[in-house]
Amino acid sequence: AYLNKIRPDMKLTERNPYMKSRMDQEKVCEDAADENFSTCVLELPYIFGTQPGRKPVWTVLIEQIQGMDKLPFTLYPKGGTAMLTCRQVGQVIAGAAENKAGKTGFEAIPIGMYNMTWPEFLDIVFAARGMAGRKIVTVAPWMMRMGMGKIVKDYKNRGIESGMDPMQLPDIMDYNLFIDKKYCLELGVEEDDIKAAITDSIKVSQAAFEGKVKLLEMKGE
Incomplete structure (x- = not known):
C-alpha cells in the first residue's frame, strides 16, 4: 500500500x-472510522523471525536462489526493502492501539525499522x-523480465x-522501498x-525446503 501511494505513476493496483x-x-x-470510532492500518514490510512449528514465508526465497548455487554468483535485482522483526511487530501493534486510544478518525502508518x-x-x-561471501551480481529490470516469461507461461x-x-x-524489486523508522519510534x-x-528465518526455511523438518504451511489449516 505504501509503494502505491508514493509511486502512483507505476499504476500498481491496475x-x-x-x-x-x-x-x-x-x-x-x-x-469504518467516524467521529465516534477510530481505525488504524499498519503498513507492514517484510518481517523476520520464527514462529514455532510454522513454515516461514522465506522458503520461497530459498527455492528461488538455490537453483543458482552451482553458478559462481547469484543474480538478483539491485533494489531494496524496509523490514523489522517479529518482536517489533508486536511492539508496533501495541503502540498503535495505545496511540489511538481516545482518538477518532482513520490513520495509515508506514512501518519499517x-x-x-x-x-x-x-x-x-x-x-x-553456509555460503558466506557469495558473490551477488545485480541485474536490471529488463534482464529479470527475460526470465519471467517462463513463469507467466x-x-x-x-x-x-x-x-x-x-x-x-x-520494476518493483529494482526500487529502494525504504521507510523512515521515525513512525515506529513514535509508537515505542x-x-x-x-x-x-x-538468520533464524533462513535457517528454518532452508531446513523446511530440504525436508529436514515438518512444519505447518503458511496458509491456514
Whole structure:
C-alpha cells in the first residue's frame, strides 16, 4: 500500500491484484472510522523471525536462489526493502492501539525499522546457508523480465492468476522501498537484532525446503 501511494505513476493496483486488495482493505477501515470510532492500518514490510512449528514465508526465497548455487554468483535485482522483526511487530501493534486510544478518525502508518538493499540482505541470507561471501551480481529490470516469461507461461498452463504481475515485479524489486523508522519510534518500537532474525528465518526455511523438518504451511489449516 505504501509503494502505491508514493509511486502512483507505476499504476500498481491496475496490474497487481494483491496490491489492489490491500488498498481495498484500507478503504474499508477508513470508511469504518467516524467521529465516534477510530481505525488504524499498519503498513507492514517484510518481517523476520520464527514462529514455532510454522513454515516461514522465506522458503520461497530459498527455492528461488538455490537453483543458482552451482553458478559462481547469484543474480538478483539491485533494489531494496524496509523490514523489522517479529518482536517489533508486536511492539508496533501495541503502540498503535495505545496511540489511538481516545482518538477518532482513520490513520495509515508506514512501518519499517531497517532498510537494506537486496545485495545487503542476501549477504546475510547466504551466510545463514553456509555460503558466506557469495558473490551477488545485480541485474536490471529488463534482464529479470527475460526470465519471467517462463513463469507467466507456467501460470497460464496451470490456470493460476498471480497476485503480482510477473512482468512488473522486476520494476518493483529494482526500487529502494525504504521507510523512515521515525513512525515506529513514535509508537515505542525498540531496537532489535535484525541480522539474527534474518538468520533464524533462513535457517528454518532452508531446513523446511530440504525436508529436514515438518512444519505447518503458511496458509491456514
